[in-house]
Amino acid sequence: MIPDEKxxxxxxxxxxxxxxxxxxxxxxxxxxxxxxxxTANRESALDLTQDTFLAAFQNLAxxxxxxxxxxxxxxxxxxxxxxxxxxxxxxxxMPEGYDVVSHDTRPDIDFEKKQTQExxxxxxxxxxxxxxxxxxxxxxxxxxxxxxxxxxxTSVSAVKTNFAxxxxxxxxxxGGR
Amino acid sequence: xxxxxAKEWLESNFTSSEMVPTDDIQRHLDGCSECxxxxxxxxxxxxxxxxxxxxxxTAAEEQQLLSSSVAVAENYAPQSPTNAFDRxxxxxxxxxxxxxxxxxxxxxxxxxxxxxxxxxPIIGEMESSTISSExxxxxxxxxxxxxxxxxxxxxxxxxLTDEIPDRQxxxxxxxxxxxxxxxxxxxxxxxx
Numbered sequence: 001m002i003p004d005e006k007x008x009x010x011x012x013x014x015x016x017x018x019x020x021x022x023x024x025x026x027x028x029x030x031x032x033x034x035x036x037x038x039t040a041n042r043e044s045a046l047d048l049t050q051d052t053f054l055a056a057f058q059n060l061a062x063x064x065x066x067x068x069x070x071x072x073x074x075x076x077x078x079x080x081x082x083x084x085x086x087x088x089x090x091x092x093x094m095p096e097g098y099d100v101v102s103h104d105t106r107p108d109i110d111f112e113k114k115q116t117q118e119x120x121x122x123x124x125x126x127x128x129x130x131x132x133x134x135x136x137x138x139x140x141x142x143x144x145x146x147x148x149x150x151x152x153x154t155s156v157s158a159v160k161t162n163f164a165x166x167x168x169x170x171x172x173x174x175g176g177r
Numbered sequence: 178x179x180x181x182x183a184k185e186w187l188e189s190n191f192t193s194s195e196m197v198p199t200d201d202i203q204r205h206l207d208g209c210s211e212c213x214x215x216x217x218x219x220x221x222x223x224x225x226x227x228x229x230x231x232x233x234x235t236a237a238e239e240q241q242l243l244s245s246s247v248a249v250a251e252n253y254a255p256q257s258p259t260n261a262f263d264r265x266x267x268x269x270x271x272x273x274x275x276x277x278x279x280x281x282x283x284x285x286x287x288x289x290x291x292x293x294x295x296x297x298p299i300i301g302e303m304e305s306s307t308i309s310s311e312x313x314x315x316x317x318x319x320x321x322x323x324x325x326x327x328x329x330x331x332x333x334x335x336x337l338t339d340e341i342p343d344r345q346x347x348x349x350x351x352x353x354x355x356x357x358x359x360x361x362x363x364x365x366x367x368x369x
Contacts, residue, residue, distance in 0.1 A: 017250045024246045028239065033232045050242060054249045120229045140230065142192045164188050171218055174225050 005069060013060035024053050027070065030141065031077050037136045038081045040118075040125035048084055052077045074141070075151045078133055085129055123173040127166050134159050135166040178205040183212045191219055193230055 005026070011019035031052055036045040055076050056063075063072050127135060130152065137148045138159075145163075149156045183205045190196050196219070198206060206213045234242065 017247055020250050021243060021247050024243055025239075028242050028246075029233045032234050032238075032242075036232050037229060046238060046242065050245055050249070053242075053246050057246075057250055116228045117232070120225065121232075124229065139192050139226065142194065145189075160189070167188060167191065167219070167222070171222055174222060 006065070009060065009063065009065075009069060012057065013063070020057055023056075023069075027073055028053070030070070031073060034074065034136055034141060035077055035081050037121065037124050037140065038078075038129075038132055039084065040121040044084060048077070048080050051080050055080070068147070071143070071147050071151060074137060074143070078137075078151050081133075082129060120174070123170060126173065127169055131162045131166040131169070134162040135170070138163050178202070180205075180209060180212055183209070184215060187212075187216055187219060191223070193223075193226065196220075196223070 005023075008019045008023050012023055028049060032045055032049045035048045035052075036042060039045050039048070052073065056073055059076075063069070124132060124135065133152060134148055137143045137151065138145070143151075145156050145159050149159045152159065178201050183202055186199075186202050187196070198216070206216055
């Protein structure tokens with residue numbers, strides 16, 4: 001862990017708002033991107049990102065300092081996302097041609113790029129939830145398999161299997177695009 | 178280096194960063210068309226996934242998230258670190274209190290049940306650990322409950338009748354009504 005980060009966590013756990021804000025600033029993009037790739041829904045991803053940081057702030061005292069802060073944050077984000085997906089009945093594999101509702105209103109992104117992005121998001125969001133989480137955490141966040149196993153509460157071999165299965169499905173879905 | 182190990186390496190190193198095969202892996206790829214094709218497929222997928230690599234917050238969203246996080250932090254104080262007493266309270270006092278509550282409820286329910294006429298003697302006898310199968314059958318036959326089948330299932334009935342010698346059973350059955358006898362013959366497989 002970065003020494004500065006350790007200090008920030010210490011101060012934030014004592015109620016220092018500035019320290020907490022600095023931690024949010026440092027991680028909010030990564031957490032948002034992870035949730036966005038999990039849910040394929042921009043509005044929900046924003047809400048869940050905020051929920052993740054709220055839960056983190058409230059439970060900072062429970063954070064074990066020997067663990068990586070990022071791993072801990074991803075654990076909270078993964079749990080929040082899983083609950084959200086369960087609630088909105090998206091845990092089942094999404095059908096072919098699933099329409100992603102990204103609610104992307106950014107003017108700086110051109111239409112074609114946006115369309116490609118939505119197709120890719122749909123392909124990733126079409127994976128079963130466990131495989132989706134493992135794939136996102138490994139491929140995009142580049143977490144180690146044992147870190148993902150800790151986040152998912154499963155074994156390293158199960159994580160590797162999920163990752164390999166996700167690769168097969170994605171190659172099939174995106175093949176020929 | 179074999180194909181299994183090569184594929185395992187390729188999958189383990191497949192991330193959004195550029196994948197650079199080691200010398201060992203490269204030698205295997207050069208000599209194995211199957212693994213080489215697999216490597217190419219992964220490279221194609223890698224290129225495609227670049228399209229969602231840069232998903233991020235806009236400047237406005239970043240600011241919005243920061244503001245709301247600060248607002249949230251102002252409204253919710255972080256929970257204080259758990260001290261030894263808190264841990265002891267959570268690990269010992271809470272479970273003990275929960276068990277005690279369940280016992281009190283169970284005791285209350287038992288006392289309430291035992292006040293219902295007809296059930297009390299049966300429950301009392303059933304709870305006795307020294308009850309014999311003959312006594313159980315006697316209680317059973319003497320009970321004023323209409324629906325005897327609700328008290329015992331067929332397997333336990335069979336057990337009772339198997340345990341009782343025919344002569345004793347016949348003696349006991351002398352005092353029962355015709356209806357009860359009919360029920361017993363049907364449900365307990367007795368032969369008289």
